[in-house]
Amino acid sequence: MSKLAKRPIIVPAGVSVQIQSDAIMVKGPKGTLSQKLSPYVQIEIEDNKIWVKQNEEMLIRKSMKRVLKMFQGTYWSLIKNMVVGVTNGFEKQLEIIGVGYRAQAQGNKLTLQVGYTHPVVLEAPAGITVETPAPNIVVVKGPDKQKVGQFAAQIRSYREVNVYTGKGIKYKDEVVRKKEGKKA
Numbered sequence: 665m666s667k668l669a670k671r672p673i674i675v676p677a678g679v680s681v682q683i684q685s686d687a688i689m690v691k692g693p694k695g696t697l698s699q700k701l702s703p704y705v706q707i708e709i710e711d712n713k714i715w716v717k718q719n720e721e722m723l724i725r726k727s728m729k730r731v732l733k734m735f736q737g738t739y740w741s742l743i744k745n746m747v748v749g750v751t752n753g754f755e756k757q758l759e760i761i762g763v764g765y766r767a768q769a770q771g772n773k774l775t776l777q778v779g780y781t782h783p784v785v786l787e788a789p790a791g792i793t794v795e796t797p798a799p800n801i802v803v804v805k806g807p808d809k810q811k812v813g814q815f816a817a818q819i820r821s822y823r824e825v826n827v828y829t830g831k832g833i834k835y836k837d838e839v840v841r842k843k844e845g846k847k848a
Contacts, residue, residue, distance in 0.1 A: 672713035692750025762831035
């Protein structure tokens with residue numbers, strides 16, 4: 665059994681969980697998330713606790729036990745992230761470093777000026793909000809951890825930090841080790 669799956673996922677008050685035949689839907693104050701389920705796992709709800717169990721019927725040979733464990737742990741994490749996302753939400757902060765580099769959010773559009781001849785305009789996916797509390801800080805928020813991380817990575821990919829100059833877009837907690845340039 666997966667170490668994670670030995671513990672239940674506790675459903676807080678205000679969150680409802682529905683299980684269909686091949687999907688799970690979690691609804692809370694921050695939104696609604698759904699995840700398609702694998703035939704290798706079984707989901708059970710009892711007393712506001714979600715249990716993720718291995719589907720022993722899918723066991724064809726003894727060596728498949730390891731695959732069942734992997735699926736069990738993966739789906740435990742996915743469902744846990746869904747519950748946390750609809751209650752608290754997820755957030756990624758990006759920092760823009762460089763002279764003249766800045767960002768501006770207008771509704772669900774983000775405009776980046778990061779050294780190109782034209783501004784880069786990005787539209788946030790559905791359910792994701794983008795804020796710019798300062799011209800050099802971008803905050804990406806939303807209930808879906810995967811979408812928040814993917815959009816933050818997309819923003820970062822337009823100008824990754826140059827290790828020689830230190831200019832670019834980085835995560836707030838990311839440490840960039842600067843390299844020494846050529847000596848004349």
